[in-house]
Amino acid sequence: xxxxxxxxxxxxxxxxxxxxxxxxxxxxxxxxxxxxxxxxxxxxxxxxxxxxxxxxxxxxxxxxxxxxxxxxxxxxxxxxxxxxxxxxxxxxxxxxxxxxxxxxxxxxxxxxxxxxxxxxxxxxxxxxxxxxxxxxxxxxxxxxxxxxxxxxxxxxxxxxxxxxxxxxxxxxxxxxxxxxxxxxxxxxxxxxxxxxxxxxxxxxxxxxxxxxxxxxxxxxxxxxxxxxxxxxxxxxxxxxxxxxxxxxxxxxxxxxxxxxxxxxxxxxxxxxxxxxxxxxxxxxxxxxxxxxxxxxxxxxxxxxxxxxxxxxxxxxxxxxxxx
Amino acid sequence: xxxxxxxxxxxxxxxxxxxxxxxxxxxxxxxxxxxxxxxxxxxxxxxxxxxxxxxxxxxxxxxxxxxxxxxxxxxxxxxxxxxxxxxxxxxxxxxxxxxxxxxxxxxxxxxxxxxxxxxxxxxxxxxxxxxxxxxxxxxxxxxxxxxxxxxxxxxxxxxxxxxxxxxxxxxxxxxxxxxxxxxxxxxxxxxxxxxxxxxxxxxxxxxxxxxxxxxxxxxxxxxxxxxxxxxxxxxxxxxxxxxxxxxxxxxxxxxxxxxxxxxxxxxxxxxxxxxxxxxxxxxxxxxxxxxxxxxxxxxxxxxxxxxxxxxxxxxxxxxx
Amino acid sequence: xxxxxxxxxxxxxxxxxxxxxxxxxxxxxxxxxxxxxxxxxxxxxxxxxxxxxxxxxxxxxxxxxxxxxxxxxxxxxxxxxxxxxxxxxxxxxxxxxxxxxxxxxxxxxxxxxxxxxxxxxxxxxxxxxxxxxxxxxxxxxxxxxxxxxxxxxxxxxxxxxxxxxxxxxxxxxxxxxxxxxxxxxxxxxxxxxxxxxxxxxxxxxxxxxxxxxxxxxxxxxxxxxxxxxxxxxxxxxxxxxxxxxxxxxxxxxxxxxxxxxxxxxxxxxxxxxxxxxxxxxxxxxxxxxxxxxxxxxxxxxxxxxxxxxxxxxxxxxxxxxxxxxxxxxxxxxx
Numbered sequence: 001x002x003x004x005x006x007x008x009x010x011x012x013x014x015x016x017x018x019x020x021x022x023x024x025x026x027x028x029x030x031x032x033x034x035x036x037x038x039x040x041x042x043x044x045x046x047x048x049x050x051x052x053x054x055x056x057x058x059x060x061x062x063x064x065x066x067x068x069x070x071x072x073x074x075x076x077x078x079x080x081x082x083x084x085x086x087x088x089x090x091x092x093x094x095x096x097x098x099x100x101x102x103x104x105x106x107x108x109x110x111x112x113x114x115x116x117x118x119x120x121x122x123x124x125x126x127x128x129x130x131x132x133x134x135x136x137x138x139x140x141x142x143x144x145x146x147x148x149x150x151x152x153x154x155x156x157x158x159x160x161x162x163x164x165x166x167x168x169x170x171x172x173x174x175x176x177x178x179x180x181x182x183x184x185x186x187x188x189x190x191x192x193x194x195x196x197x198x199x200x201x202x203x204x205x206x207x208x209x210x211x212x213x214x215x216x217x218x219x220x221x222x223x224x225x226x227x228x229x230x231x232x233x234x235x236x237x238x239x240x241x242x243x244x245x246x247x248x249x250x251x252x253x254x255x256x257x258x259x260x261x262x263x264x265x266x267x268x269x270x271x272x273x274x275x276x277x278x279x280x281x282x283x284x285x286x287x288x289x290x291x292x293x294x295x296x297x298x299x300x301x302x303x304x305x306x307x308x309x310x311x312x313x314x315x316x317x318x319x320x321x322x323x
Numbered sequence: 324x325x326x327x328x329x330x331x332x333x334x335x336x337x338x339x340x341x342x343x344x345x346x347x348x349x350x351x352x353x354x355x356x357x358x359x360x361x362x363x364x365x366x367x368x369x370x371x372x373x374x375x376x377x378x379x380x381x382x383x384x385x386x387x388x389x390x391x392x393x394x395x396x397x398x399x400x401x402x403x404x405x406x407x408x409x410x411x412x413x414x415x416x417x418x419x420x421x422x423x424x425x426x427x428x429x430x431x432x433x434x435x436x437x438x439x440x441x442x443x444x445x446x447x448x449x450x451x452x453x454x455x456x457x458x459x460x461x462x463x464x465x466x467x468x469x470x471x472x473x474x475x476x477x478x479x480x481x482x483x484x485x486x487x488x489x490x491x492x493x494x495x496x497x498x499x500x501x502x503x504x505x506x507x508x509x510x511x512x513x514x515x516x517x518x519x520x521x522x523x524x525x526x527x528x529x530x531x532x533x534x535x536x537x538x539x540x541x542x543x544x545x546x547x548x549x550x551x552x553x554x555x556x557x558x559x560x561x562x563x564x565x566x567x568x569x570x571x572x573x574x575x576x577x578x579x580x581x582x583x584x585x586x587x588x589x590x591x592x593x594x595x596x597x598x599x600x601x602x603x604x605x606x607x608x609x610x611x612x613x614x615x616x617x618x619x620x621x622x623x624x625x626x627x628x629x630x631x632x633x634x635x636x637x638x639x640x641x642x643x
Numbered sequence: 644x645x646x647x648x649x650x651x652x653x654x655x656x657x658x659x660x661x662x663x664x665x666x667x668x669x670x671x672x673x674x675x676x677x678x679x680x681x682x683x684x685x686x687x688x689x690x691x692x693x694x695x696x697x698x699x700x701x702x703x704x705x706x707x708x709x710x711x712x713x714x715x716x717x718x719x720x721x722x723x724x725x726x727x728x729x730x731x732x733x734x735x736x737x738x739x740x741x742x743x744x745x746x747x748x749x750x751x752x753x754x755x756x757x758x759x760x761x762x763x764x765x766x767x768x769x770x771x772x773x774x775x776x777x778x779x780x781x782x783x784x785x786x787x788x789x790x791x792x793x794x795x796x797x798x799x800x801x802x803x804x805x806x807x808x809x810x811x812x813x814x815x816x817x818x819x820x821x822x823x824x825x826x827x828x829x830x831x832x833x834x835x836x837x838x839x840x841x842x843x844x845x846x847x848x849x850x851x852x853x854x855x856x857x858x859x860x861x862x863x864x865x866x867x868x869x870x871x872x873x874x875x876x877x878x879x880x881x882x883x884x885x886x887x888x889x890x891x892x893x894x895x896x897x898x899x900x901x902x903x904x905x906x907x908x909x910x911x912x913x914x915x916x917x918x919x920x921x922x923x924x925x926x927x928x929x930x931x932x933x934x935x936x937x938x939x940x941x942x943x944x945x946x947x948x949x950x951x952x953x954x955x956x957x958x959x960x961x962x963x964x965x966x967x968x969x970x971x972x973x974x975x976x977x
Contacts, residue, residue, distance in 0.1 A: 021683070059547060061543065061546055061547060084551075087549045087550070087551055088549065089549070090546070090547055090548065090549035091547065091548040091549035091550075092549055095547075096547045098540065098543065098544065098547075100540055103539060103540040103541065104540045104541055104543070104544045105541055105544065106541040106544075106545070106559050106562075106563070107541070107563065107637075107638070107639055108562050108563055108566070108637065108638060109559075109562075117548065117550070118548045118549070121548065121549060121550065122549060153638040153639070155638070155639045166544070169544075169548065170547075338810075338813070338814060338817065341814060342814060342817055342818065345814075346818070349827070350826065350830065457686070460686075460955060460958050460959060460962070461951070461955060463954075463958060464902065464906075464951055464954035464955035464957075464958050465947075465950075465951045465954075466906055466909050466910065466913075466929070466947060466950055466951070466954075467910075468910070468913050469929065469943075469947040469950070469951070472933065472936060472943065473944075473947075476936055476937070476940070577819055584821065584822065584825065584914070585910055585913065585914070588913075588914065599822055599825075600825070600914065603825055603826055603829045603830075604829070606830070611826060614822070615818070615819065615822065615823070615826070618818075618819035618822060619817045619818060619819070622816075622817045622819070623817060
C-alpha cells in the first residue's frame with residue numbers, strides 16, 4: 001500500500017504526441033501532476049490545451065503516443081503496464097466519466113446490462129449479485145425506481161440521468177481515483193449543480209480522489225481543492241484553489257479570471273483575451289502565451305519558463321515571477 | 324403494432340396496384356406487336372391472327388386489357404403469347420431453377436463480406452485494408468459478364484470441364500450421387516461470379532459501418548470500463564454496426580428476379596432472369612407484365628420485412 | 644520542427660477567420676480545402692488523371708474518326724480480318740484502305756475493321772451516353788429532392804409536398820431497374836437517345852434522396868433564415884445559397900452514377916439491346932467480340948479492359964470526393 005504521504009497518482013514529465021501526416025505533433029509537453037488520496041484536483045484550460053489528452057493518457061485510452069514520462073499509480077507506472085494489466089486498472093481501480101452522456105452509453109444494451117458488465121468483469125460476482133449491486137448503485141446515484149431502470153435503454157433516459165448512470169458504472173468497483181472529463185459541460189445548469197453535488201457526496205462516501213477536467217472556473221471554485229492551469233500542453237500555474245483564484249500569478253490565469261463577467265458590475269465590457277491558442281503543430285520556441293501576453297518582455301520569446309514558486313505549494317511558469 | 328402492420332400492408336397493396344397499372348400502361352404503349360399477332364407476319368394466316376387477337380383481347384381498350392390481365396392472373400388462367408402455356412406454372416418452374424442459384428449467391432456474399440469488412444475496419448490503413456479496398460473497387464467496376472466469360476474461357480481451356488447449364492449433357496443416366504455432384508459443380512461457378520460484385524459492395528458497407536461505430540463514444544466507454552478488445556469490438560461495436568444490415572436483408576428479395584438476367588444468359592441457366600429476357604424478345608406481354616408485377620410485389624414485401632426486422636432489432640425504434 | 648515567428652498581438656487582434664487555415668497561415672475557401680484533401684488520396688488522383696486522359700481521347704477520337712478522318716472505324720478490309728494487335732497491314736490492300744502507319748494497334752475484327760478506330764469512336768459515344776444519362780438523372784433528382792426538401796411542409800391536397808414526392812420516389816424505386824430498362828429499350832425503336840433517356844429516368848432516385856437530406860439540413864441553418872429575413876425571394880435562396888452547399892454529395896453521386904451508366908449500357912449491348920451499328924460503343928464492341936473469344940480474344944479483352952479502367956477511375960474519383968468531404972479526424976478539443 002502507498003504510504004500516507006505518497007501521492008495516489010503521480011504524473012512526472014508526461015509528453016504525449018500524435019502522429020500526423022506532417023510528423024509527430026506534441027499535445028502534452030512535459031507536465032507534472034500529483035493527486036493524494038481523497039483529494040479533488042482540477043485541471044483547467046481552453047480547448048486544445050491538452051487537458052483531455054492528459055486524462056485519457058492516464059487511462060491509456062488516447063490515440064496519441066506517450067513519448068516520455070511516467071504515470072505512477074499505487075506504486076506502478078501505468079505507462080509501462082501490459083494491456084491486460086491496464087485493463088484491470090480501467091474500471092476496477094480508476095473510473096472515468098466523459099463529457100457527452102447522450103452518446104456515451106451503448107444504445108442497444110439495457111442500462112442494467114451495461115452496469116452489471118463492469119461488476120461481472122472486475123469483481124466476478126454472480127449475475128444475481130451483480131443485479132442487486134446494480135440496483136444499489138442506481139439508488140446511490142439518485143435514480144428513482146432503480147429496478148425498473150435496469151431494463152430500460154439509454155434513449156429512454158434524460159441527459160442528467162444518463163450521466164448518473166455513467167457515474168454508477170464508474171464507481172461500481174470502488175475505484176481509488178475518478179477521472180471526470182468535463183462531466184457537466186453538455187448538461188443544463190441546474191442539472192450541472194446536481195451532478196457535481198452527487199459527485200461530491202460520492203467522493204466523501206467512498207474516499208475517492210477526483211481528477212476534474214474542465215474549462216468552467218465556477219465549477220472549479222466550488223468543488224476542487226487544488227487547481228492546475230494548462231496552456232498549450234504545459235502547466236502554467238498550480239496551487240490551492242484559494243491561492244490561484246485570489247493571487248493569480250500567471251498572466252494567462254489572470255486573464256482567464258478577468259474574462260469572467262462580474263455580476264456586481266453588469267455594465268462593464270467583457271475582457272476577452274486577444275488572439276488564439278497556438279496550434280500544436282506550430283508552437284513557438286519560447287513561452288506559448290507570449291504572443292497574447294500583455295506583460296511579455298525580453299526573455300519570454302526565447303526560452304520556455306519553468307515553474308517558479310510564488311507562495312506555499314503555489315507556482316507559476318512565468319519569467320515575471322522569477323525571484 | 325398490429326395497427327401499424329395492417330395500415331402498412333394496406334398502403335403497400337395500394338402501391339402495388341398503382342405499379343401494376345403503370346407497368347401495364349407503359350408496356351402497352353410501346354410500339355410494335357407481338358410477332359405472333361402481327362398482321363404483317365407472313366407466316367400467320369389472317370384468320371389465325373384475328374382469332375389470337377380476340378382470345379388475348381388485344382383489340383380492347385387498354386383499361387379492359389388491364390382488367391383481363393388481372394382477372395386471368397388471379398384465377399391462374401393467364402396464358403403466355405409465346406406458347407400458349409399458362410404463365411404462372413412456367414414462372415414457378417423457372418423459379419425453382421433460380422432459387423438454388425439465388426440462395427447460393429446470397430450465402431456466399433453474406434458469409435464472406437462480414438469477416439472481410441470487419442477485418443479491414445479493424446486494421447484500417449494496413450496492407451490488408453488497402454489491398455481489399457483496391458480489389459473491391461476493381462470488382463465493382465468490372466462488367467459482370469466480362470469476368471464470367473474470362474473465367475469460362477480459362478476453365479474450359481485449362482480443365483476441359485463443362486461449365487454452362489444446369490447439368491452436363493449426358494449425365495441423366497448416371498447415379499444420383501454423380502448427378503448431384505455435377506449439379507453442384509454447375510451451381511458453383513455462376514453463383515461465385517454473381518457473388519463477386521455483391522461481396523465487393525457489401526464488404527465496403529460493412530467496413531464503413533464498422534469504422535463509424537468504432538469511433539463512437541460508447542465504444543470509448545466500453546474500453547474505459549476495462550473490457551478487452553474482443554468484447555469491445557464483437558460485443559459492443561458489432562451489435563450496433565450490424566443494425567442497418569438487418570434491414571438490407573429484407574431488400575434481398577427482389578434480387579430473385581432482377582439480378583440474374585445477365586448471369587443466366589451467360590451460363591444458360593434456365594431461371595427467371597432468362598425467362599424475362601426471352602419474354603422481352605418475343606414481346607410476350609402477359610409474361611413481361613407478370614414478372615414485372617411479381618418483382619414489384621417482392622420489393623414491397625422486402626421493404627415491409629425490413630421495417631419489421633429493424634423494429635425488432637433496434638430498441639430505439641418503436642412502431643407507432 | 645520549424646518554429647515560425649509568433650504573430651504580433653496586433654495581427655491576432657483582428658480575430659479568427661477559418662480555424663485550420665489560420666493555423667497554417669493560408670487563406671482557403673472550402674473548395675480549395677476539399678481539393679487539398681482530395682489530392683492526398685493517391686488512388687483518387689490516379690482516377691482523376693485517367694478521366695482527364697479519357698476526356699482528351701474521347702474528344703480527339705470523335706475528331707479523328709468523324710471529322711478529319713485519320714482512323715476510320717467503318718472501313719471493311721476483308722483480307723485483313725481478325726489480325727492480332729500490333730500487326731501490320733497486308734500489302735494486298737489498296738492505298739486508301741491502309742490504316743495510319745500501316746499498323747493496327749489493337750488488331751482487326753471479323754470484318755477487318757480497325758479496332759483501334761472503333762475504340763476511339765466508342766470512347767466518345769460511351770462517355771457521352773454516361774454523361775447525358777447522368778445529366779438527365781441529376782436534373783430530375785435535384786428538382787425532386789430540392790422541392791421535397793425546401794417546400795416539404797406545404798400541403799398539396801391530403802399530403803404534404805414532401806410526402807407526395809417521396810412516395811413517388813418509392814414507387815419508382817419499386818420497379819426492378821434493369822429489367823425495366825431492358826423492357827423499355829427492347830420495345831422502343833433502337834436509338835442511342837432512347838438508351839440515354841431511359842437510363843437517366845431510372846437512376847435519379849438516390850440523387851433525390853441526397854439532395855432532400857441536404858436541403859432539410861440546410862433549411863434549418865441560420866443563413867437561410869437570415870436570407871429570408873432580408874427579404875430575398877425563395878428561388879434566389881434555393882439557387883444561389885442552398886444548391887451550392889448541397890452540391891458536394893450530388894457530385895459524388897454523379898461520378899458514381901456515370902460509372903454505373905456505362906456499365907448498364909455495356910450490359911444492354913451484351914444482351915443485344917444496346918446502341919445499334921454503325922455507332923460503336925465499347926459495350927457493343929465487347930458484345931460482338933463475344934463470339935470470337937477463343938479465336939481472337941483481343942476483340943473481347945480490349946473493350947472489357949477499357950470499360951473496367953474507365954469505370955474504376957470514375958469510382959475512385961467518386962469515393963475520393965466522398966472521403967475528402969468527410970471530416971475524417973474528429974479531433975477532440977483539449
